[in-house]
Amino acid sequence: MRAVRTFVFAAVSVLLFAASAAAQTEMRYYVVPRSGTGQFPTPYEPKYFNQFADPSALPFVGTMDYGLENVFLVAADLTPAQHTAVTANADVLAVPSPIDANVSALALPTVQAKLEAGNIPADWVTTAMTYQQVLSRVLRLVTLMQRFNGLFGRLFAGGATLDTRINQLPVNARNALVSAAQSLGADTSTIQGTTLLRTALVIVADQLFPSGLPFGGVTF
Amino acid sequence: MSLPATDTFTGTDGTSPPNANWTNQDIGVAIKTNAVTSASGGSYGFSYWSADVFNNDQYAFCTNVGGQNGGPVVRASGTNNAYFLDENDSGGSNTYLFKRVAGGYTVVQTFGLTFAGGDVGKISVSGTTIKCFKNGAQIGTDSTDSSLASGSAGIMSLTASTLPAQDSWEGGNVGAAAAASLLVPPPMARIPTLLQC
Numbered sequence: 001m002r003a004v005r006t007f008v009f010a011a012v013s014v015l016l017f018a019a020s021a022a023a024q025t026e027m028r029y030y031v032v033p034r035s036g037t038g039q040f041p042t043p044y045e046p047k048y049f050n051q052f053a054d055p056s057a058l059p060f061v062g063t064m065d066y067g068l069e070n071v072f073l074v075a076a077d078l079t080p081a082q083h084t085a086v087t088a089n090a091d092v093l094a095v096p097s098p099i100d101a102n103v104s105a106l107a108l109p110t111v112q113a114k115l116e117a118g119n120i121p122a123d124w125v126t127t128a129m130t131y132q133q134v135l136s137r138v139l140r141l142v143t144l145m146q147r148f149n150g151l152f153g154r155l156f157a158g159g160a161t162l163d164t165r166i167n168q169l170p171v172n173a174r175n176a177l178v179s180a181a182q183s184l185g186a187d188t189s190t191i192q193g194t195t196l197l198r199t200a201l202v203i204v205a206d207q208l209f210p211s212g213l214p215f216g217g218v219t220f
Numbered sequence: 221m222s223l224p225a226t227d228t229f230t231g232t233d234g235t236s237p238p239n240a241n242w243t244n245q246d247i248g249v250a251i252k253t254n255a256v257t258s259a260s261g262g263s264y265g266f267s268y269w270s271a272d273v274f275n276n277d278q279y280a281f282c283t284n285v286g287g288q289n290g291g292p293v294v295r296a297s298g299t300n301n302a303y304f305l306d307e308n309d310s311g312g313s314n315t316y317l318f319k320r321v322a323g324g325y326t327v328v329q330t331f332g333l334t335f336a337g338g339d340v341g342k343i344s345v346s347g348t349t350i351k352c353f354k355n356g357a358q359i360g361t362d363s364t365d366s367s368l369a370s371g372s373a374g375i376m377s378l379t380a381s382t383l384p385a386q387d388s389w390e391g392g393n394v395g396a397a398a399a400a401s402l403l404v405p406p407p408m409a410r411i412p413t414l415l416q417c
Contacts, residue, residue, distance in 0.1 A: 043325035
């Protein structure tokens with residue numbers, strides 16, 4: 001009888017330990033640079049999460065590239081130690097948890113600077129917004145850039161920046177941007193030739209996925 | 221022809237594309253022992269079904285042969301665009317969802333599992349949502365990607381051209397009935413879930 005009790009105690013302890021260990025992971029979101037050449041054996045992957053090229057890299061649940069720009073969004077279920085390790089890198093923007101917290105005044109300049117460094121417009125980010133709201137708009141900007149990539153290639157090439165006007169883009173790039181937006185269901189009629197690229201991208205993004213956009217098992 | 225399309229790749233070894241219903245991307249796939257494999261071992265070979273026009277929302281599935289590399293493809297177009305389920309890559313140790321846009325390869329999802337001979341891999345795309353399946357059960361989470369809006373279902377392989385890699389392919393439109401002929405070979409328990417798109 002005592003042996004049975006000992007066995008049960010041990011089994012329960014193991015289960016509790018396992019549950020505790022599993023509970024230590026948390027879904028986190030990151031903006032990281034791209035790694036790889038786009039060709040095998042180094043396809044495009046998110047830096048630090050590039051498991052194809054490096055099986056010892058961190059695991060991820062979901063990832064989305066920002067077209068051909070040097071940016072990936074990552075959803076990853078990480079332990080605190082893994083999270084600490086990845087956030088130690090200066091080129092990583094880690095979204096704080098919980099994501100329904102507002103962007104702090106301290107974090108705001110960093111969030112804006114790191115997004116804009118990847119050609120993601122971010123002048124609209126304020127402390128009145130939650131990180132979830134920020135992620136939601138960024139994810140939609142990402143889908144627009146992906147479609148543009150599929151139709152044309154890289155948008156921010158040949159000197160184009162977020163502050164380039166639509167009428168300063170090459171005609172074929174401009175047409176492809178309109179096609180990308182319209183093929184995703186957006187109305188582009190309010191975008192004029194003098195509209196800045198950063199403004200035009202947000203106008204389109206805000207019309208996309210009205211019923212939600214799944215990413216890493218969560219709908220934004 | 222009409223959808224869903226099916227093929228069991230019966231023919232002469234080395235035939236690439238496998239028959240007149242297929243169009244190669246890159247080096248394409250070739251017939252090997254009444255299945256298909258890469259037309260040049262060690263290189264990614266794709267072929268897509270070009271005898272019919274697919275809706276934008278489409279699926280493809282095929283049966284793994286001998287635990288080799290390869291898998292089903294959707295929205296293949298031109299010479300360099302597709303989404304594909306890449307079974308048993310990384311030296312046979314892992315399975316990935318890749319997108320191929322204008323010739324560039326991007327990892328969309330890593331599944332942490334492998335396929336054995338007889339396992340059925342499936343990929344479906346609806347709008348911007350991509351789902352992958354192993355023997356009818358979804359693997360990983362829904363992936364969102366908007367790079368490719370249209371194209372055709374197909375098949376790919378990286379396996380050495382001396383080994384058969386994938387067989388019993390079907391491609392069709394999401395929401396349409398699967399072809400009965402290809403639903404016979406898998407175990408009976410898989411049939412209801414194979415119909416999910």
